[in-house]
Amino acid sequence: MEHSEKTNFTGLLKKILVNNAVTILFVVICIAGIVLADQPMPYVVGEISSRLFRNLILILALLVPVWAGMGMNFSIVLGAMAAQIGIMVSMNFSVTGVVGLVLAFIVSVPLSLFFGNLTGRLFNHTKGQEMITGMILGFFAKGVYDLVFMFLCGPVIPVKNQTLLLPNGIGLTTPINLDGETKGAMNKLWTISLEKALYIILILATVFFVGQLIFKMKKEKIDWKKQYKLYIAVFSLVGYHILLTVSETVRFALNFTDVPVVTGLLIGAVGLAINFLSRTKLGSDIHAVGQSQTIAVSMGIPADKIRIMAIMISTLLAALGQLVFIQDIGNFTTYTAHENVGTFSIAALLVGGASIKKANIGHAILGALLFHTMFIISPLAGKNLFDNAQLGEYFRVFVCYAVIAVALALHAWKQIMAKKAEDN
């Protein structure tokens, strides 16, 4: 950043390209995929939108541990488990609909906080290796989860709702299907078309920035050159309006897609809460711990406690995220639904341009958009390109793992280079 004045335009461009290589590559993959898949636009837009609403909270759950310098929290798997247990409990007592979901969440809160606390404690024993520990912990937790729900439910833990159990009375059945009333209960509360939703978001953003400026204007002189956010918002609003008037297909696709308002509001609330958190005392402590634990401790910040707190927040949000996810899908495979939560969310966040050290809400949204576009499109593209949908499916799994591998390797490499430069 300090050298920005010296670097010319090409240098800057190069820097942007290198720093966002993964994201740019993904944009290319997504565009190529959309062209190759040759799907009707309403289908693509609808799928992306529903996946965005389904997955965003799970991705947002990763942010706080990154700030605390603990890297990608692979143990959000435990939060997902807490949510699944919550759903099992509310189904066991045959509580359905929104109330059922709320009960599930209430049950998952103490569970996820407890799991998060234990995880945080473990991480404090494995400083510097939190990610691998988190991943192995996820596998370990899966073993314990399987033990409890495959063998102990029924003979040891009483289950009231017999439809949850396997016919022989030992272990839970898989998949667990939510009642018709519970399925999508939150999503169905209130839906509007994506066309309107985007209008509302853009107008709100513009109003917000204008309001902010008016508020500031009273106190200080405004530097009109620096109000990028406002310009972008206004520009997008106008662009969006023109796009809709020009292209009938886009308008139709957006109109055709319904978005769940309540889920959207919940996601917004989570985003705001995270944003708010980073401005509180706790948030600044978290950032301080992320910068340097030794310095944080010398400043009197209880680093270990802050780290545990960060993981607890992350696990709690993961539970909420998995709950939203499951209520949208309407069922979950009892013993495997939580397995890929970590990997997919992390890959998505990294695709959005986040790194092991830096991640914000923008990365999460962009990442979710790109990653899930790739996810929907690649089997279809594979089918059209090679006449083999399986190929596209393997491709997307490969991309998912490769993104994480590349991001981790790049980060480690950069750190070593920085250290070398320091030594010299």
Add this chain to the structure above:
Amino acid sequence: MTGIKNKISAFGFPRLIIMAFLGLLIVLMFLMDIPAPLTFSQCIVRVGINMVLGLAMVPGIMAGTGMNFALPLGIECGLLAGMISLQFDMTGVGGIFAAMVISIPFSILAGLAYSQLINRVKGSEMMVSTYVGFSVVALMCIGWLILPFNHPSIVWPIGDGLRTTITLEKWYDRALNNLWAFSVAGVEIPVGLILVISVFSFLVWLFMRSRLGLMMKAVGSNPEFAKANGIHVDSMRTLATVISTILGGIGIIIYAQGFGFYQLYNAPLMMAFPAIAAVLIGGATPSRVTVFHVVFGTIMFQSMLAIATPVANSLIPEGNLSEVVRTIVSNGIILYALSRMQGGKR
């Protein structure tokens, strides 16, 4: 009293639990009238076919790159070689050795390429290697679909690509196990298998004591010191990665022949974890390992699994209790090892 405590902590608390658990399983086996000779025969085979995969952990730990979570890289090389051996109808014990030989150049290339990466990410090897392993498995899934194999018994009759599971009956199903095999009191002794794994264990043991091995150890325990003594740190790490990859390739061939199948596609995804767990149970740490740790750990871990399967099945016929036990034990021991790393030197 403190003496006993020290001894226990030196031996490792989880190791004690696992030994006790193994003992309990053996008692249960006799109590439940499970045919012991058959179970013990299975034990020996399981230990044998997993041994070389465990040995693959040794060079990495020696050279300080830690537990090789990228074992699937070597495994995929071995599988590729195995497929070539099947494609050209190489049968019997000769076929197995042919497959091993074919795997070596693949493993060397893959190991060299991979070590370029691993030398640039010092300190984060475990996490990077895990995801490199995963990526390679996913990439090879595409490979198994499009590689030009056409032997009718290994490709799908309809559609593209190799089969998910390939039975080895026509080629070298249990050829090493049955080589010079005899039985004592109903327990099958697979002499060929035992000989082969002994040779590999001996070779690794020998390597550790060679000049190269000692240099590698020096790099692992103190890179700065090694550098000061004129040892090229990166080339030692490269060598360790290549050897580990080669052992992974050979290991999977031995595994497949003893098991009777080659399993492609997603099967190798998690294969690094049991190997790592076994070595850790044997007493290795992420920075220190001996061949004895590998042998002892593999015997403990795999016997436990081999005996747990029939015991669990007669306790609860439904579900796969032994699989759950495997998950808990193997990941539990890895977690334990990770949590101890901070205390010790890394």
